[in-house]
Amino acid sequence: MPSLVAAAISSEKLLSLSPVDLLVIVLYFVMVLGIGFYLKRYTKTGEDFFLAGRDMSAWIAGLSFVAANLGSLELMGWAASAYQYGILATHWYWIGAIPAMLFLGVVMMPFYYISRTHSVPGYLQLRYGEPARALSAISFGLMTVLMSGINMFSMALVMKIILGWDINFSIWVSSITVAAYVFLGGLLSAIFNEVLQFFLIWLGAIIISVLGLVEAGGWSGMVHRIHERWPGQDYTHLWSGLGSFTANPMGINWAGIVLGLGFVISFGYWTTDFLVVQRVLSARDLRSAKMAPIIGSIFKMALPFIVILPGLLALAVLPEKLVGESQAGAGAHTYNEVLPLMLARYCGPGLLGLGITALIAGFMSGMAGNVSAFATVWTYDIYRAFMRRDASDSHYVSVGRWCTVLGVLVSIGTAYLVMQFLSIMDYVQALFSFFIAPLFGTVILGMLWKRATPAGGFWGLLTGTLASIGMFAWVKGDPSALRYIALSPHAKDMAENMYRALWSWIICVIVTVVVSLATKPKPESQLAGLVYGATEIPSEGHLPLFKRPLFWACVVIVIFFVLNIIFW
Amino acid sequence: MHGPGFISIWFFIGVLLSAYGVLITVTGFYELGSPPANPPVLFNLHATIWWGMVLLAIGLVYFIRFLPRKK
Numbered sequence: 001m002p003s004l005v006a007a008a009i010s011s012e013k014l015l016s017l018s019p020v021d022l023l024v025i026v027l028y029f030v031m032v033l034g035i036g037f038y039l040k041r042y043t044k045t046g047e048d049f050f051l052a053g054r055d056m057s058a059w060i061a062g063l064s065f066v067a068a069n070l071g072s073l074e075l076m077g078w079a080a081s082a083y084q085y086g087i088l089a090t091h092w093y094w095i096g097a098i099p100a101m102l103f104l105g106v107v108m109m110p111f112y113y114i115s116r117t118h119s120v121p122g123y124l125q126l127r128y129g130e131p132a133r134a135l136s137a138i139s140f141g142l143m144t145v146l147m148s149g150i151n152m153f154s155m156a157l158v159m160k161i162i163l164g165w166d167i168n169f170s171i172w173v174s175s176i177t178v179a180a181y182v183f184l185g186g187l188l189s190a191i192f193n194e195v196l197q198f199f200l201i202w203l204g205a206i207i208i209s210v211l212g213l214v215e216a217g218g219w220s221g222m223v224h225r226i227h228e229r230w231p232g233q234d235y236t237h238l239w240s241g242l243g244s245f246t247a248n249p250m251g252i253n254w255a256g257i258v259l260g261l262g263f264v265i266s267f268g269y270w271t272t273d274f275l276v277v278q279r280v281l282s283a284r285d286l287r288s289a290k291m292a293p294i295i296g297s298i299f300k301m302a303l304p305f306i307v308i309l310p311g312l313l314a315l316a317v318l319p320e321k322l323v324g325e326s327q328a329g330a331g332a333h334t335y336n337e338v339l340p341l342m343l344a345r346y347c348g349p350g351l352l353g354l355g356i357t358a359l360i361a362g363f364m365s366g367m368a369g370n371v372s373a374f375a376t377v378w379t380y381d382i383y384r385a386f387m388r389r390d391a392s393d394s395h396y397v398s399v400g401r402w403c404t405v406l407g408v409l410v411s412i413g414t415a416y417l418v419m420q421f422l423s424i425m426d427y428v429q430a431l432f433s434f435f436i437a438p439l440f441g442t443v444i445l446g447m448l449w450k451r452a453t454p455a456g457g458f459w460g461l462l463t464g465t466l467a468s469i470g471m472f473a474w475v476k477g478d479p480s481a482l483r484y485i486a487l488s489p490h491a492k493d494m495a496e497n498m499y500r501a502l503w504s505w506i507i508c509v510i511v512t513v514v515v516s517l518a519t520k521p522k523p524e525s526q527l528a529g530l531v532y533g534a535t536e537i538p539s540e541g542h543l544p545l546f547k548r549p550l551f552w553a554c555v556v557i558v559i560f561f562v563l564n565i566i567f568w
Numbered sequence: 569m570h571g572p573g574f575i576s577i578w579f580f581i582g583v584l585l586s587a588y589g590v591l592i593t594v595t596g597f598y599e600l601g602s603p604p605a606n607p608p609v610l611f612n613l614h615a616t617i618w619w620g621m622v623l624l625a626i627g628l629v630y631f632i633r634f635l636p637r638k639k
Binding site for chain 2: 020023024027028031034035038042060192195196199200203207210211214215344345346347348349350351354
């Protein structure tokens with residue numbers, strides 16, 4: 001940390017903000033705090049504070065669902081990855097998100113919603129019992145505060161690069177604001193601000209893509225420039241370079257993308273990470289809950305236009321070549337600076353303030369998502385479950401409010417831990433494979449297989465998590481071990497994350513199945529509302545076609561396939 | 569949602585975007601008369617003006633459509 005802080009102080013800022021830019025940013029802070037104060041009167045009960053009164057429309061829940069995932073890490077990190085790896089980074093928005101979001105809406109949401117659970121660990125408690133809930137809640141809490149720390153680091157980096165602001169100042173001002181509005185209005189306030197932030201992110205960032213395409217001469221002009229400037233490297237094809245580990249800049253093959261990312265990590269994140277699932281649980285009825293992820297998937301599919309495209313445009317138009325963090329020297333800009341550099345390239349006073357506000361909004365939406373989910377899981381799944389079972393509803397609301405503050409403070413602490421890692425995104429993938437991949441195995445077996453037992457669920461989850469951490473430690477201690485994890489001597493870091501997630505999921509599933517077959521299952525009467533085959537799903541037969549979630553899921557999946565073919 | 573008198577999130581979005589639209593459009597027109605010393609790339613397109621107007625138009629639509637009204 002000291003070296004980074006020193007770098008932040010010594011580095012020259014890219015540009016200065018005009019009074020108009022500052023006014024744009026100040027107006028944003030006034031609005032988000034104002035919404036928090038306004039909504040405080042509507043958050044009196046636990047249901048209000050932790051689940052926004054379960055009264056959100058499909059649109060609000062859907063936009064919030066996507067916005068909570070849109071931290072500054074998403075904006076900056078994936079723009080950086082697009083510069084580094086080319087259009088391959090789009091896989092994290094398409095195959096790495098869309099099928100899983102649709103699966104959540106169409107298949108899994110009924111079980112979450114009908115069980116009336118308040119959280120994913122809460123579902124595990126209903127399905128598998130207290131040990132599985134405790135393990136999931138603790139690992140989720142740990143992951144959440146670490147993710148918050150990553151978000152903070154990204155945000156502080158942006159402010160350092162663009163404005164020369166002190167890292168600590170950026171972290172504390174933004175964090176205190178998030179803590180204030182979530183403290184006041186709980187999930188309701190977080191969701192409202194996420195919808196607002198979603199608009200600002202789009203309207204602030206899209207200008208880079210529009211002007212970049214004008215400068216580059218459209219899509220074909222951009223591709224031509226990239227080929228001219230980076231001969232021999234394929235930055236503009238999604239699938240054609242994935243035949244082998246050596247044919248693409250990411251060092252991964254199609255199996256890692258399809259099975260590791262597209263199946264395990266994606267399904268794990270979008271269907272079991274409570275940060276995003278909590279937004280959908282706030283929907284006012286089952287149909288809204290099913291539609292919310294489908295609406296979210298449409299916007300998720302469009303996000304590469306404001307995140308990946310700026311990275312590709314930077315390959316085409318930026319005069320300098322950016323480098324990795326480890327190669328950064330005097331005067332050289334790093335991959336992570338690509339979005340701020342593009343912002344500085346096209347935006348004058350006013351628009352620059354809007355662009356900076358978009359980055360701040362991204363940070364806040366991601367952090368509010370983490371903090372509100374952390375407060376819910378801590379209050380319901382740890383505090384109420386293991387410390388104080390019989391307190392009043394108002395007591396738990398009060399605990400939730402103070403957990404918000406605690407979560408922010410712990411996140412600030414972990415931000416400094418995160419600074420030790422050279423590559424932000426690789427670290428995120430490591431975190432996912434530790435906790436999310438095995439959790440997906442446990443949840444999906446719990447929902448679809450009546451025979452899964454409490455012991456099977458607990459031991460599968462524990463073994464999968466430990467196996468993932470063990471594989472991570474193995475490669476850290478002996479980098480050559482990567483050839484065994486990713487099944488190739490040519491695999492790179494990103495492939496390791498995908499394959500580690502895949503192995504940990506497989507281990508979780510095998511252990512769950514074996515232990516379940518050796519232990520006594522729960523009676524079917526206790527599985528009602530929790531498991532496929534033991535739950536009556538309300539029919540949608542009376543709804544016209546255009547109001548049915550399944551219809552819209554089919555529309556989205558067709559668009560998904562068409563896009564993948566176009567950019568093959 | 570949340571009973572009568574509850575102000576919709578879309579109204580808040582309308583207010584903020586309208587304010588941004590006015591601020592950015594005015595800044596764009598001011599730059600026409602006093603161009604910056606180090607203009608950004610494609611400054612000649614005056615993106616500040618037309619993007620400010622887009623923000624204002626979107627903001628006004630939401631502002632008017634979701635304006636809280638006494639019943």
